[in-house]
Amino acid sequence: MSNAEHLASVMVDAFIDAVNEGIDLVPVVADSTSTAKISPFVKAFPGRLVNVGIAEQTLVGTAAGLALGGKVAVTCNAAPFLISRANEQVKVDVCYNNTNVKLFGLNAGASYGPLASTHHSTDDIAIMRGFGNIEIYAPSCPVECRKIIDYALRHTGPVYIRLDGKALPVLHDDDYAFVPGKIDTLREGSDVALVALGSTVHEAVSAAEILNEQGISAKVISVSSVRPCDTQALFEQLKDVSYVVSAEEHNVNGGVGSLVAEVLAEHGLGIRLKRLGLADGQYAIAGDRAATRDRLGIDAQGIARTAQHLIRGENV
Structure with a gap:
């Protein structure tokens, strides 16, 4: 793995490997294909991506429906819109109903910089901690990110993963072992x-x-x-x-x-x-x-x- 890498690219590589291993994974985007850097996945698996358009509530509801149908549903869009616009659907459709949805909050924090508060996600951890029944992760480097995603895709139940929008250097060796809850x-x-x-x-x-x-x-x-x-x-x-x-x-x-x-x-x-x-x-x-x-x-x-x-x- 390179010394610095975008976590969204790590995410997509993990998705491709998961499908190749037989995991019935379906990414759902809200017209956020560029944000999610998802094109390599679409090229590898044409027809497996669901794009609901700029409709974040529909994004989360669709993912919950796919999960109830037996899929491993993953949402891939900007964290501020996932958390704010689809707040009720995250709470009810995913958390309360314990659906097997993995929510990826992309470009979290102040990653969008000059686009300001409409595009900053600086309350997502607080909001997700207020919801019950969902695991919450915030990887700090590409190696850790990949380990967390590999775990999440094989875990049954709701997961929120906060991903930074900038390329991050590696902090961990490739043999780093991720354990949920570990300090x-x-x-x-x-x-x-x-x-x-x-x-x-x-x-x-x-x-x-x-x-x-x-x-x-x-x-x-x-x-x-x-x-x-x-x-x-x-x-x-x-x-x-x-x-x-x-x-x-x-x-x-x-x-x-x-x-x-x-x-x-x-x-x-x-x-x-x-x-x-x-x-x-x-x-x-x-x-x-x-x-x-x-x-x-x-x-x-x-x-x-x-x-x-x-x-x-x-x-x-």
Whole structure:
């Protein structure tokens, strides 16, 4: 696998291999063939793709119907439209009725940059955590992405997978073993824990390197499995540090920062936490990723700076 790859391309390769292995998989798109990078699948299996047009509610309802008919139905469209426009269908047709649908939220977070809040998906994890009976994943790199998708396509039941819209470098070896619920500690450290979700894991890894140069030992934890999540393992990883910084291209409410806060509070850990992401009640700016992450403080420099402030006892 190349050093950096679009997760949508990883998704399509996984679909092709699944059908070749005998899985009766049917992708459903909402006029989102380019977003899903699905053309190699269509070329390999003409007639297997369902395109409902720009009708996200129909997209999810159709996928649920296909699943009830025995298919492995996968939806492939932009996360903001999947989660917002088809909210009721996701809740009722997929989650409540426990249909075997795999929902892929493409170009999640602020991947669409200058297209602004209509196209940003910075509340999807919070919304999906509010729904019952659906597993939630946010891969951080191509290798992990492929492992998660391979698992999801063979798992019976609803799954939501949040995919970033930019090419991401590899963080894991090819022999990486994905386990649902597993907490992925990428780097050990004793002073501060940097806990991140999805593509911001790369920023946390770089932030740890910045901190190391300043004599600060930073642990890096990737939470790719939001539900299920081994919260006891997360507690074990956090209990021995003095500070925690969470980072996500998502609202600070309902995402990985909230998950960390819940674990700290429920275990009675008096560890200072700073959640980085979109502030309560705010939207992302209309700008490219670098500008957005700089503004939110979720780039490597911002995460490292926040950790330094915490360690110095300063307000953040």
